[in-house]
Amino acid sequence: MKKLILTITTVALFLFAAKTTAQNQDVVDIAASNKAFSTLVTAVKAAGLVDALKMEGPYTVFAPTNDAFAKIDQNTLGALLKPENKSKLATILTYHVIKGKLTAKDVVAALKKGNGKVTLTTLSGSEITVVQNDKGIWLKDANGNYSMITKTDIMGTNGVIHVIDTVVMP
Structure with a gap:
């Protein structure tokens, strides 16, 4: 019984520590501390957005993983990372990125209000649509392509990150 209590206490302490660590980091630091976002972090640095995304916010970041970036033709991705393509x-x-903090609960509430669809304005000034179907919640980009939201509510000091499986394009 003592071993069970010790195990439960250890797991609870670990989970609390992990959550606290994420909450003491901004969205850039959270991404930088996770190997699954290394391509995203490289791109954010190449675009000169680190300081902007470290500001107070709050922001909602739909963060593509390395696997999401791997879906882009490597020549295209390489070209985008060049200084002449910074803008x-x-x-x-x-x-x-959306200005404001939209948790998964907020997104679900907006989807219910919008009958399974809600349009958001991104920091780039373009619109992106969030849609829900029986398979999950998706982002629909301006080109009609979809990206599934695979993980939600990674909380940072200046916003929240939701993980997506495909890079969306304006």
Whole structure:
């Protein structure tokens, strides 16, 4: 019985510590501390957006994983990371960011109010649509492509991150 209590206490302490660590980091630091976002972090640096995304916010970031970036043709991705394409890359990345903090609960409430669909304005000034179907909640970009939200509510000091499986394009 003592081993069970010790195990439960250890797990609870670990979960609390992990949650606290994320809450003491901004959205950029959270992404930088997770290997699954290394391509995103490289792109944010190349676009010169680190300081902007470290500001007070709050922001909602739909963060594509490395696997999401791997779906982009590697020549195209390589070209976007070049200094001469900094503004184009910044436009794509800010298409993944919404001003304000939208938790999963907020998104679900907006979807209910909008009958399964809600349109959001991104930091790039473009609109992106959030839709819900029986398979989950998705982002629909301006080109009609979809990206599934695979994980929600990674809380930071200046916003929240939701993980997506495909890079969305303005």
